Amino acid sequence: METAFSALVGIFFAVAVYLLLSKHIIRILLGTAILSNAVNLLIFTAGRLTREVPPIIPDHLAVPEETIANPLPQALVLTAIVISFSLFAFLLVLTYRAYQELGTDDTEEMRVAEPVDDGLPPMGY
Amino acid sequence: MRTLIFRTMAPYLTSLMVLFSVFVLLRGHNEPGGGFIGGLIAASAFAIYGIACGVSPVRRALYFHPMSISGFGLFIAAVSGALSMFGAVPFMTGLWTEASILGVTVDLSTPLVFDIGVYLVVLGSLTSIALALEEREED
Amino acid sequence: METAGQSLTLLALFLPFLAACVAPSLARAFGHNAAWILAAVPAFLFIHFAGFVPLVAEGGHASGGYDWIPSLGARFSWYLDGLSITFALLISGIGTLIVLYSGGYLKGHEHQGRFFSFILMFMGAMQGLVVADSFLTLFVFWELTSITSFLLIGFDHRREASRRAAIQALIVTGAGGLSLLAGLLLVWSVTGIGDLGTLLASGDVMRESPFYIAALLLLLGGAFTKSAQVPFHFWLPNAMEAPTPVSAYLHSATMVKAGVYLVMRLNPAFGETIAWETILPIFGGATLLTGGLLAVRQTDLKLMLAYTTVASLGLLVMLTGFGSDKAIEAAVLYLIAHSLFKGALFMVAGTIDHEAGTRDVTKLGGLRTAMPITFATALVAAVSMGGLPPLFGFLAKEEIYAALGFADSWTTVLTLVAIGGNALMFAIGFAVALKPFLGAKVETPKHAHEGPVLLWIGPATLGLVGLGAAIFSSWSHEHLTDPMASAVAGTAVHAHISLVPHIGLPLYLSLVTVAVGIAIYVGLAGFRAAVASVLSTIGWGPDRGFDQLVRGTIRVARVVTAFFQHGHMDRYMTATFLVIAAALLVTPAMYGEFPDWPAMPKLPFYEWVVLLIAVIGLWSVLAASNRLTAIVSLGIQGFAVALIFALMGAPDLAFTQFMVETLSVVILALVMTRLRLSPADHRPVGERTVDAVIAAACGIGFGLFLLRVTQGAFDDTLPRFFAEYSYAIAHGRNIVNVILVDFRGLDTLGEIAVVMIAGLAVLALIRIRLRSGDEAAPEPGKGG
Known part of the structure; x- marks a missing residue:
C-alpha cells in the first residue's frame, strides 16, 4: 500500500515543482497549494497507513483493543492543513495586490524589490 | 450567484451550519471533530452568507469584527494554559472539573476552553479573509 | 580589606560608564557647568589609582578580579604595576582636565551632553585597557576604545570629512583589533596562559615557541594600527576632524599610546630577540621621520601637532624596540613628557581656534597681548617639546641620547634618525607656540581675547606638572618613572637623570638637535614648499589608498550581489529545486540507501x-x-x-x-x-523541458525517499504512548484531538497564532489598497 502512495506523493511533488518553476504568479500559486497537499501526504504516509480504523477509543474501554491508525501524523497534518490554507489565502491576496499595483503577472517584470539596474551604491562616506 | 432561492435559503443554511459547528466543536474530545474543524465549518457558513446576501449583513450579524473574535480566541486559549499556574503545575497542564447544568453532568476542563479558543481563532481569521475578499467583489 | 579594595577598583572601572549614562541629563540641567560635576569622576579615579603609587614604588603589584564566564575560564581581572599605574594616572589626570576643557570648548553646543557621555565612556575603556589582566578584558576594552574613538571623531556627523575620518579610524584600528585578538588567542593556545600577569612571569616560554614570530606579528598588527605607525599612520591626522578636546585626549595623550602600552607591556615576554629589536626600531624610526616631515608641510595648527604625534609614537616604539634599560627609561620619560606637553599644545591650539576663529598658522599673529595666559602655557609646552630645560621633556631627550650614542653602525643610524626627528619636532613645537603670538597683529575672523578659565586651566596645569616633575626629578623617578620602566624592562631599573647639567655626549647631541631645529624653524616656509612639491610629485599615499580600497570593496560587493541576487525569481526557484533534487538523489546514491524494488501493490x-x-x-x-x-x-x-x-x-x-x-x-x-x-x-518549449526534468527529478526523489522510509522499521513508541494515555490521563477518546489540545497544546497555541497573523496580514494588504486608492490611483508598473 505504501508503495502506491509513495508514487502518488512523487507525482504530487513533481506537479507542484513544475508549477512553481513557472514565471507566472497564478501557476506559482497553484503550485504552492499542491505542494502543501504533497507535504501533508508525505507526513501522513511516513507514519504508516492503516485502513478504516480511526484513532478513537471505544466508549467502554480505556485503551483501544485493536490496531488503530497512527494519531500523531494526523494531528500534525491537521494543523498543517489549516495553516497552509491561511498561507494560501495570504499568497492569493498578495498575488492579487501585486497584479493590481504592478500591472503584470510575470515575475520577470516584478522588479520593485530588486530593480533591473540600481547602479552602484553611494560612494561617499 | 445571488439567486432568489440562494438568498432565501442562505440565512437558514448559515444558522444550521453554525449550530453544527458548535456541535462538532463540543464533541471533539471524544468523537471526530474539534476546534479546527468547527471553526472551518463556521467560517464556511459566514462565507456562504456573505456571498448570498452581501458582506454588510454578515458584519452586522457577527456584531464584532472577525479579527476581534480571532484575537479573543487566542487570548482565551493562552489564558486556559495559564490557569494551571493556580494549581502550581506547569503551563498548559489540563485541569478537570464536573459541573451540573440543568441537571446534566458536564465535564468542564481547560483543554475544552483551549479548544474553544482554537475554534474562535480559526472562525475569526478565515471569516475575516473571506469577507475581505468578498468586499472587493462589490466595488 | 583586600575585598574592599577589590570592589573599589571594580567601581572605579565602571564609574566612567555610569557617569556616561547620566551625563546627558546633567548637561541638560546645568549646561556647560556640568563639567565641574563630571570632572569629579576622573578625579576620583586619579586619587584611587594614586593610592597604589607607594605599593608600586616598592616594586610590588596588585591584582584582582571576578569570574566572568566561569565555564570558559574567562575572568574580568586587573593587574596594577608601575606601567599600569602610570598610564592610569595619565588617563585619569589628563581626563579630569579634558572634561573641564570641553565644558568651555563646547559651551552652548546642542549635543554637549552627548559629548561628555562619549568622552567618559572612552575614559572608562582606556582605563580598563591599561589595567586589564586577562586577555579577554584587554581585548574588550581595546575594542571599546576603537568604538568610542569612532563616536568621538564622528561627533560632528553632519560633515562628510568627519564621517570619513571616523570610519577610517574604525576600520584601521578595528582591523588591528582583530589582529590583536588572533595574536592573543595564539599566545593562549601555545602557552595555555590567558592573562598578562602570568605571561609576564613565565619567562622565555613565548620566545622559545615555534609560533613566536606569528604571534609577535599579529600582536604588533594591533599595536601598530592603534599607535599610527607607518604605513597605518594616515588615520591619525584625519582624526583631527574631531573636536579639539578629543584630539588632545585620545589622539595625543592616551588612546594612540595604547599600542605603545601594548608593546611595552609585552616587552618582558617578547622582547630582547632579533625580530623584536629589528622590527620595532625600523617601523618606529620610519614613523618618526615620516611624521616629522609631513608635519612641516601643514599650516593647520592641529595637523602640525597631529603629525608630530605620529613622529613621537614612532620614537617611542623605536626606543622600546632598542631594548636597553636606558632606552626603556628614555621611552618612559618621553611618554610621560609627551602626554603632558602634547595635551597642553592641543588645548592651546583649540583655544586659539575657539577665540580667534582660525587654526591656520599663516593667518595668525600678534596674539600675545590678547591672550597672555595661553601664550605662556604654549611657551612652556613648546620648551618641553623642544627638549629644553627646565622641563620634563629635557630629561627625556637627554636620556634618549644617553641610551643611543654611536656604539655601532646600527645605533649610529638610530641616533641620526632621532636627531632628525627631534629637530623637526623642535621646529614644529615652536612654530605652534610662537608664530600665532609673535609678530605683527593679523586680523582674525573673530576678535581674539583670552579664553575663560575652563579653557586655560587644563593646559596651564599640564605645563606646571611638567615643570614640577622635572624640578623634583628624584621624587618623580622614584614614584613613577622607575616603577614603570622596571615593569617594562622586567627587571629593576633606576633613572639618575636630573636637571643638573652634565657635560657629555648627550648634551652635545642635544645642542646639535637645537641648532638643526632652529635652522628648520627659520627656513620653515621654504622647507614646507619643498616637502609639498615632493609629495605632489609622488601623488599617492595610504590615505588615497584607503579610498581606493573602500570603493573597490563596494564595486566587488556589487558584482557579487548581482551574481547571487539577480532578481530573477524563476532562477532562484530553479537553483533551489536543483539542490533539493540533488540532495534527494545524490545522497542515497553515495551511501547506497536506495529503497528495494517494491512488489506491485495490491489495493x-x-x-x-x-x-x-x-x-x-x-x-x-x-x-x-x-x-x-x-x-x-x-x-x-x-x-x-x-x-x-x-x-x-x-x-x-x-x-x-x-x-x-x-x-x-x-x-x-x-x-x-x-x-x-x-x-x-506561457513558457517556451525548451524552458518547459528543463523545468519538467527538474520537477520529475524532485518527484522521483521524494517518492524514493518516502518508499525508503516506509520500508524501514517503524518505531511505534509514540503512537502507543498516545493510545495508552489519551483516556487515562487526558480524559479524551479522540486521540487526535487530545494530542492537539492537550499533549501538544503549546504547538497548537503557536499554530493558531500563525493563523491569526495570516488573517491580519490579509486584512492589512487590502486596507493599504483602500487607503492608497483614496489618495491617488497608483501608476501601473510602479510600486505602491
Whole structure:
C-alpha cells in the first residue's frame, strides 16, 4: 500500500515543482497549494497507513483493543492543513495586490524589490 | 450567484451550519471533530452568507469584527494554559472539573476552553479573509 | 580589606560608564557647568589609582578580579604595576582636565551632553585597557576604545570629512583589533596562559615557541594600527576632524599610546630577540621621520601637532624596540613628557581656534597681548617639546641620547634618525607656540581675547606638572618613572637623570638637535614648499589608498550581489529545486540507501479509483488553459486527498481537508474572476523541458525517499504512548484531538497564532489598497 502512495506523493511533488518553476504568479500559486497537499501526504504516509480504523477509543474501554491508525501524523497534518490554507489565502491576496499595483503577472517584470539596474551604491562616506 | 432561492435559503443554511459547528466543536474530545474543524465549518457558513446576501449583513450579524473574535480566541486559549499556574503545575497542564447544568453532568476542563479558543481563532481569521475578499467583489 | 579594595577598583572601572549614562541629563540641567560635576569622576579615579603609587614604588603589584564566564575560564581581572599605574594616572589626570576643557570648548553646543557621555565612556575603556589582566578584558576594552574613538571623531556627523575620518579610524584600528585578538588567542593556545600577569612571569616560554614570530606579528598588527605607525599612520591626522578636546585626549595623550602600552607591556615576554629589536626600531624610526616631515608641510595648527604625534609614537616604539634599560627609561620619560606637553599644545591650539576663529598658522599673529595666559602655557609646552630645560621633556631627550650614542653602525643610524626627528619636532613645537603670538597683529575672523578659565586651566596645569616633575626629578623617578620602566624592562631599573647639567655626549647631541631645529624653524616656509612639491610629485599615499580600497570593496560587493541576487525569481526557484533534487538523489546514491524494488501493490479497486482521481486532478491543473478549469481541477485533487484521508482512518483530517478545499475554491473563485489572467503555460518549449526534468527529478526523489522510509522499521513508541494515555490521563477518546489540545497544546497555541497573523496580514494588504486608492490611483508598473 505504501508503495502506491509513495508514487502518488512523487507525482504530487513533481506537479507542484513544475508549477512553481513557472514565471507566472497564478501557476506559482497553484503550485504552492499542491505542494502543501504533497507535504501533508508525505507526513501522513511516513507514519504508516492503516485502513478504516480511526484513532478513537471505544466508549467502554480505556485503551483501544485493536490496531488503530497512527494519531500523531494526523494531528500534525491537521494543523498543517489549516495553516497552509491561511498561507494560501495570504499568497492569493498578495498575488492579487501585486497584479493590481504592478500591472503584470510575470515575475520577470516584478522588479520593485530588486530593480533591473540600481547602479552602484553611494560612494561617499 | 445571488439567486432568489440562494438568498432565501442562505440565512437558514448559515444558522444550521453554525449550530453544527458548535456541535462538532463540543464533541471533539471524544468523537471526530474539534476546534479546527468547527471553526472551518463556521467560517464556511459566514462565507456562504456573505456571498448570498452581501458582506454588510454578515458584519452586522457577527456584531464584532472577525479579527476581534480571532484575537479573543487566542487570548482565551493562552489564558486556559495559564490557569494551571493556580494549581502550581506547569503551563498548559489540563485541569478537570464536573459541573451540573440543568441537571446534566458536564465535564468542564481547560483543554475544552483551549479548544474553544482554537475554534474562535480559526472562525475569526478565515471569516475575516473571506469577507475581505468578498468586499472587493462589490466595488 | 583586600575585598574592599577589590570592589573599589571594580567601581572605579565602571564609574566612567555610569557617569556616561547620566551625563546627558546633567548637561541638560546645568549646561556647560556640568563639567565641574563630571570632572569629579576622573578625579576620583586619579586619587584611587594614586593610592597604589607607594605599593608600586616598592616594586610590588596588585591584582584582582571576578569570574566572568566561569565555564570558559574567562575572568574580568586587573593587574596594577608601575606601567599600569602610570598610564592610569595619565588617563585619569589628563581626563579630569579634558572634561573641564570641553565644558568651555563646547559651551552652548546642542549635543554637549552627548559629548561628555562619549568622552567618559572612552575614559572608562582606556582605563580598563591599561589595567586589564586577562586577555579577554584587554581585548574588550581595546575594542571599546576603537568604538568610542569612532563616536568621538564622528561627533560632528553632519560633515562628510568627519564621517570619513571616523570610519577610517574604525576600520584601521578595528582591523588591528582583530589582529590583536588572533595574536592573543595564539599566545593562549601555545602557552595555555590567558592573562598578562602570568605571561609576564613565565619567562622565555613565548620566545622559545615555534609560533613566536606569528604571534609577535599579529600582536604588533594591533599595536601598530592603534599607535599610527607607518604605513597605518594616515588615520591619525584625519582624526583631527574631531573636536579639539578629543584630539588632545585620545589622539595625543592616551588612546594612540595604547599600542605603545601594548608593546611595552609585552616587552618582558617578547622582547630582547632579533625580530623584536629589528622590527620595532625600523617601523618606529620610519614613523618618526615620516611624521616629522609631513608635519612641516601643514599650516593647520592641529595637523602640525597631529603629525608630530605620529613622529613621537614612532620614537617611542623605536626606543622600546632598542631594548636597553636606558632606552626603556628614555621611552618612559618621553611618554610621560609627551602626554603632558602634547595635551597642553592641543588645548592651546583649540583655544586659539575657539577665540580667534582660525587654526591656520599663516593667518595668525600678534596674539600675545590678547591672550597672555595661553601664550605662556604654549611657551612652556613648546620648551618641553623642544627638549629644553627646565622641563620634563629635557630629561627625556637627554636620556634618549644617553641610551643611543654611536656604539655601532646600527645605533649610529638610530641616533641620526632621532636627531632628525627631534629637530623637526623642535621646529614644529615652536612654530605652534610662537608664530600665532609673535609678530605683527593679523586680523582674525573673530576678535581674539583670552579664553575663560575652563579653557586655560587644563593646559596651564599640564605645563606646571611638567615643570614640577622635572624640578623634583628624584621624587618623580622614584614614584613613577622607575616603577614603570622596571615593569617594562622586567627587571629593576633606576633613572639618575636630573636637571643638573652634565657635560657629555648627550648634551652635545642635544645642542646639535637645537641648532638643526632652529635652522628648520627659520627656513620653515621654504622647507614646507619643498616637502609639498615632493609629495605632489609622488601623488599617492595610504590615505588615497584607503579610498581606493573602500570603493573597490563596494564595486566587488556589487558584482557579487548581482551574481547571487539577480532578481530573477524563476532562477532562484530553479537553483533551489536543483539542490533539493540533488540532495534527494545524490545522497542515497553515495551511501547506497536506495529503497528495494517494491512488489506491485495490491489495493482494493476503489482505492485505485481515488488515486486515479487525484492524478487526473493534478494533470488537469497542469493543462488548464482557463480560470474555471484551473479552479475546478485544484478542487478535484484536494477532494481526492480528503477521500484518501477518509479511507485511511483519519476522519478528522478528511473533514478538515474537505472544508479547506471548499473555502479555497470559494476564495480562489472570488479573486480569479477579477484577475482576468489565463493560467495557461506561457513558457517556451525548451524552458518547459528543463523545468519538467527538474520537477520529475524532485518527484522521483521524494517518492524514493518516502518508499525508503516506509520500508524501514517503524518505531511505534509514540503512537502507543498516545493510545495508552489519551483516556487515562487526558480524559479524551479522540486521540487526535487530545494530542492537539492537550499533549501538544503549546504547538497548537503557536499554530493558531500563525493563523491569526495570516488573517491580519490579509486584512492589512487590502486596507493599504483602500487607503492608497483614496489618495491617488497608483501608476501601473510602479510600486505602491
